[in-house]
Amino acid sequence: MAVSGSVRHLNVLYRGPLSSCNYACPYCPFAKRTESAEEHAHDERALTRFLAWVDAQAFDVSVLFTPWGEALVRARYQRALVHLSHLPHVRQVAIQTNLSGRLDWARDADRAKVGLWATYHPGEVDEARFLARCAELDALGVRYSVGVVGKRSHFPAIEALRAALPAHVYLWVNAFKTGGGYTPEEVAWLSGIDPLFEVNTRRYPTRxxxxxxxxxxxxxxxxxxxxxxxxxxRPLGNLYDGPVEALLKPRPCSRASCECHIGYVHVPHLNAAGVYGDGLLARIPEGPEWAAPEAYLARAQLLLRGGGGRP
Ligand code: SF4
Ligand code: SF4
Structure with a gap:
């Protein structure tokens, strides 16, 4: 575990100013949003500065890019993944993507360190095209997870995708939390698709x-x-103002609830690394518990009931 002043490994979720996307998902504020050349240049400057910060760190770093919109269609993000993957002190580099962009950049990366969090958007891309992209990743030897937002209108596409994807590819389903909830039958069916689905259906009382x-x-x-x-x-400070170690310390959660995978996986009570291992940031379950995730589901149930993780 990292402690102030003696960081050994830091997970960094980076979100730059980029906020545009080539897709038009109806539930997304970035759908078909475009940016000016100056806005792209601004994003590139921010990314370059961040990469220089990673270069300079003496401790191990893992990076997950969580852009507003789609970043992997941009050459600067492709280059960033390649660059970071070759740094000896970078353990993993991952990015959330709709998988619509070219993938040949991965040939130049240390692919053992790269993970893609790929989301399938029915209605924006046909299944055959998305599967061809997955096959390309398999041929390149790039690890990835595939996911879908669990809207009821997506259920047929989810079922078809699971049937078509290679068995080794984990398909996650994000609970559509504004959709009025799921029936027990729907939860059971979706859990048959994604054994970890139930964990994502809840708002954990994390305060x-x-x-x-x-x-x-x-x-x-x-x-x-x-x-x-x-x-x-509430900000902790600024990455570029001094050693980040000064900002890091154990703190209890201040929010009433935590409901996103990229949040609750940091609750130590869940021990998400047991299921995900090195695939944690790209949401690829590679840990020893993945073969039998019941203990992870049980820990999540305990957290839901307000137990676990309290000092
Ligand atoms: S692909 Fe992602 S960022 Fe783009 S419109 Fe859809 S949900 Fe939004
Ligand atoms: S990740 Fe979730 S549990 Fe952790 S501090 Fe943030 S909101 Fe709280």
């Missing part, structure tokens, strides 16, 4: 619970603003 976000994981914006996670708005 006061231990969470390593802000200790061994941080969220960073393009201007260097550091937060413990994407969901607690």
């Amino acid at each position: 006061g619970a231990a969470c390593t976000a802000g200790e061994s994981a941080i969220s960073v914006e393009g201007d260097g603003t550091v937060r413990r996670c994407h969901f607690v708005s």
